[in-house]
Amino acid sequence: MSVVLDWSNLATDRLDGRGVPPADVDGPLADRFRQALRTVLGWRDDGRLGFLDLPDGVDIAHEVTARVSEWVAGVDDVLVLGIGGSALGAVVLRDALGGVRWNDSVALRRGRPRLHVADNPDPDSVRSLLADLDPARTAVNVVSKSGSTAETMALHLVVRAWMEEGLAGGGHAAVAEAVARRLLITTDPERGSLRPMAEREGIATLPIPPDVGGRFSVLSAVGLVPAAVVGADLPALLAGAAQMRDACLVDDLRRNPAGLFATLLHALHTDQGRPIHVMMPYADRLRPLAFWFQQLWAESLGKDGRGPTPLPALGAVDQHAQVQLFMEGPHDKVVVFLTAPFAGEVTVAAGSDAPEALRYLDGRGLGELLDAERRATTEALRRGGRPSATLELSAVDERTLGSVLMLLEVATVLAGALYGVDPLDQPGVEQGKLYTYGLMGREGFDPPDFPPADPARRAGA
Amino acid sequence: MSVVLDWSNLATDRLDGRGVPPADVDGPLADRFRQALRTVLGWRDDGRLGFLDLPDGVDIAHEVTARVSEWVAGVDDVLVLGIGGSALGAVVLRDALGGVRWNDSVALRRGRPRLHVADNPDPDSVRSLLADLDPARTAVNVVSKSGSTAETMALHLVVRAWMEEGLAGGGHAAVAEAVARRLLITTDPERGSLRPMAEREGIATLPIPPDVGGRFSVLSAVGLVPAAVVGADLPALLAGAAQMRDACLVDDLRRNPAGLFATLLHALHTDQGRPIHVMMPYADRLRPLAFWFQQLWAESLGKDGRGPTPLPALGAVDQHAQVQLFMEGPHDKVVVFLTAPFAGEVTVAAGSDAPEALRYLDGRGLGELLDAERRATTEALRRGGRPSATLELSAVDERTLGSVLMLLEVATVLAGALYGVDPLDQPGVEQGKLYTYGLMGREGFDPPDFPPADPARRAGA
Structure with a gap:
C-alpha cells in the first residue's frame, strides 16, 4: 500500500x-x-465532484506532457502565476517530486528549468523575482479558473509587459508571437476572459474542468503542468x-x-x-x-x-x-x-x-x-x-x-x-472581493464606507 | 512613530x-x-528578562559587525545552523532587511553572500543544499545556546566533515585552520560543549547572554550575525x-x-x-x-x-x-x-x-x-x-x-x-528530547516502551 x-x-x-x-x-x-x-x-451523482474523475484523465496527462515539453524547450525558468488552489498544489508537486528544497534559496538544476510559483502580487517580491529571470528564456503558466482573479490577472499583465519589453527588437508581430509561444494558460474551457484572449493571440491553453473547484484541482492540468515541468511521471x-x-x-x-x-x-x-x-x-x-x-x-x-x-x-x-x-x-x-x-x-x-x-x-x-x-x-x-x-x-x-x-x-x-456544510463553495470571500474592486475603481463597484480612524485607539513608538 | x-x-x-x-x-x-x-x-528585577537589556548592547553590535566582516570576506554563501529561536529570527531579519524573497528559489546577490538558514536535519534537504555550495567559499555560523541541541549538533558535524573534505589537499593542520577560520559559534559564554571546543580549535565565538532564552534572543548575536551578513545597520x-x-x-x-x-x-x-x-x-x-x-x-x-x-x-x-x-x-x-x-x-x-x-x-x-x-x-x-x-x-x-x-x-x-503561566520555560518538550536520546542510543538514556502497532487500526491503499 x-x-x-x-x-x-x-x-x-x-x-x-x-x-x-x-x-x-x-x-x-x-x-x-x-x-x-x-x-x-x-x-x-449531481455532477458536483468532478475531482473524483480526474484520475481517469490519462489523455490529459499525455497532452500535458507533450505541450509542456514543447513549451519549455530552451528555457531556464518556468513561472507559474496563480493563487490559492492554483498555486499550492504546484508547490506540493514541485517540492515532493522535483528535488527542490522548500524554504531554500537555491534550486537544483537537474537539466530541467527552475520552477517558480508567484502567488502574491507583492511588488517587492515581483521585482526581486523578475530581476533574476531572463524574459527570453522564461516560460509562463497563467492559472485561473475564472480568468478574473485580481491578483493573478495583475501579475499576468505585469509579466506580459516584462516579456514584451525583454523580447523587443523584432517587429511588433514577431514580439507578440514570441510571447505567445512562451505562454500557457490553464483555465475553464468555456467561461472567463482568458480563453477568448488566448484564442485571439494564439496562446496554448489547457482546461480546468467546469465541475472541478480550484482547491480540488491539483490532479487537473493545474497541477499536472508544474509536475511535468519537474519531470514527474503523470500517469503514475x-x-x-x-x-x-x-x-x-x-x-x-x-x-x-x-x-x-x-x-x-x-x-x-x-x-x-x-x-x-x-x-x-x-x-x-x-x-x-x-x-x-x-x-x-x-x-x-x-x-x-x-x-x-x-x-x-x-x-x-x-x-x-x-x-x-x-x-x-x-x-x-x-x-x-x-x-x-x-x-x-x-x-x-x-x-x-x-x-x-x-x-x-x-x-x-x-x-x-x-x-x-x-x-x-x-x-x-x-x-x-x-x-x-x-x-x-x-x-x-x-x-x-x-x-x-x-x-x-x-x-x-x-x-x-x-x-453539515457545503464543502464546495466559499461564500465568505465574496464581500472582500467586491470591496477590493470598489477600492480599485472598477466600474460598477463602490468602495466600502469605512468608519473613520479613532486616534484614541492607536498606540506605538 | x-x-x-x-x-x-x-x-x-x-x-x-x-x-x-x-x-x-x-x-x-x-x-x-x-x-x-x-x-x-x-x-x-529577578534577572529573568535579559532580553530587555539587549537593545543597550551597542558594544556587541560593533563586535558583531567587525567579526562578520572578517569572517565572510571572500565567501559566496553563509550558512546558519540553528533551530527554533536560533533560526526563526535569522530568517525574519534576512527577508525583511536583505531583500531576499521568502519562498523563492533565487537569492539576490547584492555584492553580499547569500544567507541560508538550515534548521531541519532532513537528509534530503541537507544534501540538496550542500550540493550547491562550495565548501571553500562558505562561512558557517553554528547557533545553540546549550551546545547540545541534537538537530543543530548533528548538522554541525555533517557540515564540518563536508568543509574538511572540500578543503582537503593541504596538510591536516592547514585544513583544520582553514575550517576554523570559516566557523563562527554563537553560544552561552559559560556553559555547554561548544565553547571549550571552540577555544581548543581557535574558532571565534559570540555570546548568548545566560539570562536570554532562545526565543527571546533575536536581538543578541543570534540575530545580529545574520543581520550583519545581509548588511543591516545594527545600531539602528x-x-x-x-x-x-x-x-x-x-x-x-x-x-x-x-x-x-x-x-x-x-x-x-x-x-x-x-x-x-x-x-x-x-x-x-x-x-x-x-x-x-x-x-x-x-x-x-x-x-x-x-x-x-x-x-x-x-x-x-x-x-x-x-x-x-x-x-x-x-x-x-x-x-x-x-x-x-x-x-x-x-x-x-x-x-x-x-x-x-x-x-x-x-x-x-x-x-x-x-x-x-x-x-x-x-x-x-x-x-x-x-x-x-x-x-x-x-x-x-x-x-x-x-x-x-x-x-x-x-x-x-x-x-x-x-x-498565569511562566513565559520563560518550556517543560513540555523535555520528555520528547529524552526519548529521542534513548532511541538514538545515547548512553544513560532509555528508549520509551512503545505500545505495539495495532493492525486493526490501519487502513490505506
Whole structure:
C-alpha cells in the first residue's frame, strides 16, 4: 500500500481514557460515516465532484506532457502565476517530486528549468523575482479558473509587459508571437476572459474542468503542468490517485482511510472539543502538503459558524516552536503526522575530537535522527493524553503523492457532510472581493464606507 | 512613530456588540494590565528578562559587525545552523532587511553572500543544499545556546566533515585552520560543549547572554550575525528596540502598545472564547515574522493546560485559503494584520488588447492592489463581527524591525503574567528530547516502551 493511515493513538485505550472509544468505530461512528458517504455519493451523482474523475484523465496527462515539453524547450525558468488552489498544489508537486528544497534559496538544476510559483502580487517580491529571470528564456503558466482573479490577472499583465519589453527588437508581430509561444494558460474551457484572449493571440491553453473547484484541482492540468515541468511521471500520479479514490468510496469505515480521517477528526472536534487539526510532516519535501491541506480543509469546512482550524507544522522544527503548546496547552488539538522514507541518508561522523556529549551521534544518520524525533514526539504526546494519527507514505513518488492528495480530498468532502456544510463553495470571500474592486475603481463597484480612524485607539513608538 | 498598534476594530462599537467594550480599557482591563506589568517588572528585577537589556548592547553590535566582516570576506554563501529561536529570527531579519524573497528559489546577490538558514536535519534537504555550495567559499555560523541541541549538533558535524573534505589537499593542520577560520559559534559564554571546543580549535565565538532564552534572543548575536551578513545597520535595529521597550513598560494601558496587544488578545480569549490568534502580514518580506511570533507566543504561553494558538497567515494569499474560515467559521479567532509600505511599486499596464474585465487594473500598482485587499478584508471581517487589529510599520527597515520584535517580546511576557503561566520555560518538550536520546542510543538514556502497532487500526491503499 502506498499510503496508510494509522489511528492507533486516537483511541481511548492508548490515551488513558481520552480519545475515541475504539468500539465506536464499528458502532455510532460507522453510522455517521455511512450517512456522510451517502451524501457525498449524492453530490457525485449531481455532477458536483468532478475531482473524483480526474484520475481517469490519462489523455490529459499525455497532452500535458507533450505541450509542456514543447513549451519549455530552451528555457531556464518556468513561472507559474496563480493563487490559492492554483498555486499550492504546484508547490506540493514541485517540492515532493522535483528535488527542490522548500524554504531554500537555491534550486537544483537537474537539466530541467527552475520552477517558480508567484502567488502574491507583492511588488517587492515581483521585482526581486523578475530581476533574476531572463524574459527570453522564461516560460509562463497563467492559472485561473475564472480568468478574473485580481491578483493573478495583475501579475499576468505585469509579466506580459516584462516579456514584451525583454523580447523587443523584432517587429511588433514577431514580439507578440514570441510571447505567445512562451505562454500557457490553464483555465475553464468555456467561461472567463482568458480563453477568448488566448484564442485571439494564439496562446496554448489547457482546461480546468467546469465541475472541478480550484482547491480540488491539483490532479487537473493545474497541477499536472508544474509536475511535468519537474519531470514527474503523470500517469503514475493519476494511477495512485485512482487506487486511493476507490479505497475511499467503500462503505466499510475500518477499511476506508478517508472515512477514518474525516470521521475521527470530526468526532474528536464535535464530541471532545478539539477543533484544531495539526498537519505535521517530518520531511521538508512534504511541508507544502500541510499548507495545501490547510487551504482545502479551511475553505471547504469553515462556514455557517462551523469548521475546524487546520494548523500546519513541521517536524522536527516545530518541536522547538509549537510542540510545547501541543503537549501542555489546552486539550483542543489533534495532530496528524506525515512520514515517508528519505531519498537518501546523510551519516554523521563525530570524530574523536568531538565533545563527549555528542559522541552518540557518531555513525547515525540525519534521517534516523528525524525519525527518532517523530517517534519520540508521538509517544510523548500519547502519554500526555494528546491524540495523534500518522499518515505513512511508502515513498515520496508520483504514486504516493497521487494517493495522499486524493485521500485528503475525499476526506474533505466527507467532512463537509459530517459537519453539515457545503464543502464546495466559499461564500465568505465574496464581500472582500467586491470591496477590493470598489477600492480599485472598477466600474460598477463602490468602495466600502469605512468608519473613520479613532486616534484614541492607536498606540506605538 | 515607527510601529503603531491600531485596535479600533477590536471594540464593541465597531463589531455590532461583539469585541471589547472600549470603556473597559480604562477600567477592568487597565487593572489587569497593571497587575501583569507588576509581575513582569518583578521578573526583570529577578534577572529573568535579559532580553530587555539587549537593545543597550551597542558594544556587541560593533563586535558583531567587525567579526562578520572578517569572517565572510571572500565567501559566496553563509550558512546558519540553528533551530527554533536560533533560526526563526535569522530568517525574519534576512527577508525583511536583505531583500531576499521568502519562498523563492533565487537569492539576490547584492555584492553580499547569500544567507541560508538550515534548521531541519532532513537528509534530503541537507544534501540538496550542500550540493550547491562550495565548501571553500562558505562561512558557517553554528547557533545553540546549550551546545547540545541534537538537530543543530548533528548538522554541525555533517557540515564540518563536508568543509574538511572540500578543503582537503593541504596538510591536516592547514585544513583544520582553514575550517576554523570559516566557523563562527554563537553560544552561552559559560556553559555547554561548544565553547571549550571552540577555544581548543581557535574558532571565534559570540555570546548568548545566560539570562536570554532562545526565543527571546533575536536581538543578541543570534540575530545580529545574520543581520550583519545581509548588511543591516545594527545600531539602528537596537535603537528601534530600545525606544519600543521604553514605551512598553509604561503603566498607562492606552499608551502602551505591548500592553494593549497582550491585554486585548487575552481578554478576547478568556472572556469571549477566541483562543486563536492570527498574525497576518500583507507583505512577503514580513511573512517570517508571523512564524517567529508563532514560536514566541506558542512556546511561552502554551502550558498548564492554558495558552492561545497562534496561526500565521499571509495577505493576500490567504484570502484564497484561510479567510473563508476567518469570515464564516466559529467566532474563535482574532486577526492581527501587519502592514508596511512597499520598497517600490510595480505598475500594471492593461493595454487596449486586454479583456474589458481587466481594464480597471490599468495604471494601478501591485502594492495598491495588495493594500486595497487588506483594507477590504479588514472591513469585511468587521462587518461580520470578526475582531481585528493592525500593526502598522512606517517602513521595513532596521528601526521598525527592532521596534516590532521588541513590542511582541514584551507583549509575550505580559501575556504570560495575564494567563498565569511562566513565559520563560518550556517543560513540555523535555520528555520528547529524552526519548529521542534513548532511541538514538545515547548512553544513560532509555528508549520509551512503545505500545505495539495495532493492525486493526490501519487502513490505506
